[in-house]
Amino acid sequence: xPDLNQEDAVDPKGAPAVRRTVLEVVGLHRAFGGVRAVDDVxxxxxxxxxxxxxxxxxxxxxxxxxxVVGLERADAGQVLVHRRDRTEHRRGRAHRLARxxxxxxxxxxxxxxxxxxTTVGAALRETLRLHFPDADHPRRIAELLDQVGLGEREAxxxxxxxxxxxxxxxxxxxxxxxxxxxxxxxxxVAALDVSVQAQILNLLADIRARTGIGYLFITHDLGVxxxxxxxVVVMRHGRIVESGPTTEVLAHPxxxxxxxxxxxVPRPGWDPRSIAAARRAL
Amino acid sequence: MTATLLRRPGLARLRTSRAPLHRICLGFVALVxxxxxxxxxxxxxxxxxVDLGNALAGPSxxxxxxxxxxxxxxxxxxxxxxxxxxxxxxxxVAFSTLAGIAVGVTAAWRGGWLDSVLSRGTELxxxxxxxxxxxxxxxxxGEGLIAPVVALAIAYLPYVSRLTRSLVLAERSRPxxxxxxxxxxxxxxxxxxxxxxxxxxxxxxxxTVNFGYALIDxxxxxxxxxxxxxxxxxxxxxVFDGQSAIQxxxxxxxxxxCLAIVxxxxxxxxxxxxxxxxxxxxxx
Numbered sequence: 413x414p415d416l417n418q419e420d421a422v423d424p425k426g427a428p429a430v431r432r433t434v435l436e437v438v439g440l441h442r443a444f445g446g447v448r449a450v451d452d453v454x455x456x457x458x459x460x461x462x463x464x465x466x467x468x469x470x471x472x473x474x475x476x477x478x479x480v481v482g483l484e485r486a487d488a489g490q491v492l493v494h495r496r497d498r499t500e501h502r503r504g505r506a507h508r509l510a511r512x513x514x515x516x517x518x519x520x521x522x523x524x525x526x527x528x529x530t531t532v533g534a535a536l537r538e539t540l541r542l543h544f545p546d547a548d549h550p551r552r553i554a555e556l557l558d559q560v561g562l563g564e565r566e567a568x569x570x571x572x573x574x575x576x577x578x579x580x581x582x583x584x585x586x587x588x589x590x591x592x593x594x595x596x597x598x599x600x601v602a603a604l605d606v607s608v609q610a611q612i613l614n615l616l617a618d619i620r621a622r623t624g625i626g627y628l629f630i631t632h633d634l635g636v637x638x639x640x641x642x643x644v645v646v647m648r649h650g651r652i653v654e655s656g657p658t659t660e661v662l663a664h665p666x667x668x669x670x671x672x673x674x675x676x677v678p679r680p681g682w683d684p685r686s687i688a689a690a691r692r693a694l
Numbered sequence: 695m696t697a698t699l700l701r702r703p704g705l706a707r708l709r710t711s712r713a714p715l716h717r718i719c720l721g722f723v724a725l726v727x728x729x730x731x732x733x734x735x736x737x738x739x740x741x742x743x744v745d746l747g748n749a750l751a752g753p754s755x756x757x758x759x760x761x762x763x764x765x766x767x768x769x770x771x772x773x774x775x776x777x778x779x780x781x782x783x784x785x786x787v788a789f790s791t792l793a794g795i796a797v798g799v800t801a802a803w804r805g806g807w808l809d810s811v812l813s814r815g816t817e818l819x820x821x822x823x824x825x826x827x828x829x830x831x832x833x834x835x836g837e838g839l840i841a842p843v844v845a846l847a848i849a850y851l852p853y854v855s856r857l858t859r860s861l862v863l864a865e866r867s868r869p870x871x872x873x874x875x876x877x878x879x880x881x882x883x884x885x886x887x888x889x890x891x892x893x894x895x896x897x898x899x900x901x902t903v904n905f906g907y908a909l910i911d912x913x914x915x916x917x918x919x920x921x922x923x924x925x926x927x928x929x930x931x932x933v934f935d936g937q938s939a940i941q942x943x944x945x946x947x948x949x950x951x952c953l954a955i956v957x958x959x960x961x962x963x964x965x966x967x968x969x970x971x972x973x974x975x976x977x978x
Contacts, residue, residue, distance in 0.1 A: 481876055482876070483872055483875070483876065505880070508878050508880065509878045511878065512876065512877055512878030513878075515876075516876060516877070517873070517876045519869055519872075519873060521869065524868060524869040524870060525869045525870055525872075525873045526870055526873070527870045527874075527888050527892075528870075529888070529891065529892060530888070538879075538887070539877050542877070542878055542879060543878065583873075586873075586877070587877075590877060590878065
């Protein structure tokens, strides 16, 4: 084991096969009425790794994320973090806190995921008080804000006084305050404009290199997947159609749907009509 | 600014004629509350001092608002009555607001069968006239301020719990609540620290409006002789006592408490609605 850990520290983007898994999802099912939103979805995330789940709207990726986080119940299947099952909901404060420390979530819209009446510092303090009641809170708040590139000045600000990018930094800091094993990012940069997206993605890469936290990226944006994930899972109609190392999947897509997604990215010489035809044929 | 006003006198007059209404009402509420608080020091006479030789005298230097059929000073009784007349509604509003928030938040947060039970239960209370409930309780437990206040508090609970429930349902669907759940906060903590402070201004505005209604209901009970004990100065009781004075052609001792009741109710309504308006505008 010490060897493996050392390898993690030296090469966080190294071969995922030799690293321990932190998150394992096995045979997840969830139906809403007659619609199978999630149908037999399984994947693993290596410790300190980064896994992308891509698919278009309605492909079941957000439902999968919500089940992993615990906001949605699965009809069948297991979500294991460090081999402990999260899907069986045991009541009580200790279990609740333990669940929170396994997985944290960064929401899509930073305009809605922060309480408009709570200042940034107060929101962080609240979380720290819950999870680490004995810690030195002011020091830790400054540390967390510094980690996401915010200053002391922002600690006293209300969410409405901050820009979209700043708010998403706050949301990330709040998730990191819990010190989770896995961070789920549900379209976390989709609501931000492109230059801010790049800043946030760089920030996330830095944080992963420093803390060894595992990322589960839920996104429809293949550019984001290319930037920040080691592995990728492609979902369609609730099923996984293709999975593998990101570079391989994007360079040599095996499934028609993956090819279609790649072709759908706007670029010079792009023909939306042929893509629409291909989509109908699929 | 002045130029605009000169060009459009109609609009300007509309604006200015609306703003003072709120300010006057706020001032009146403050005046009544002050009178209630400082009653023992403000009252020019003992409100219960009977002077039968001087009964039904008109306004004079010694009694600026005249005296009633028993020769008691009307001004002193109005000021002292403010205390009883406001204390009752205060109890009604305090109890119904606290209990209503508890019921409304529980129903909205837990949902399911508990929501059905609580919502149908409060609707059942809605169907039952509060004044009748109060009369029933008073007839069982006898005269006194506590019984009608408790009865009216129960009758007013649905106003608050329904409003709270709908506000919490809206607040609950906002993603920040889910964010706190993911962070590991318990439902109770999220409600107490975030949801209730968020909806509080609107609920308090409703409570202010309720205050006016409760005042008029309690005054009605006093008028029927069911509220406060006979000798306690109270506006509703004063109207009741003033009936005979009206028959004798000296209406002042009955009309003044009527006026006090109506003005106070209107003032609380205007202040409460204005408050709710302001909150709504701020949230938008």
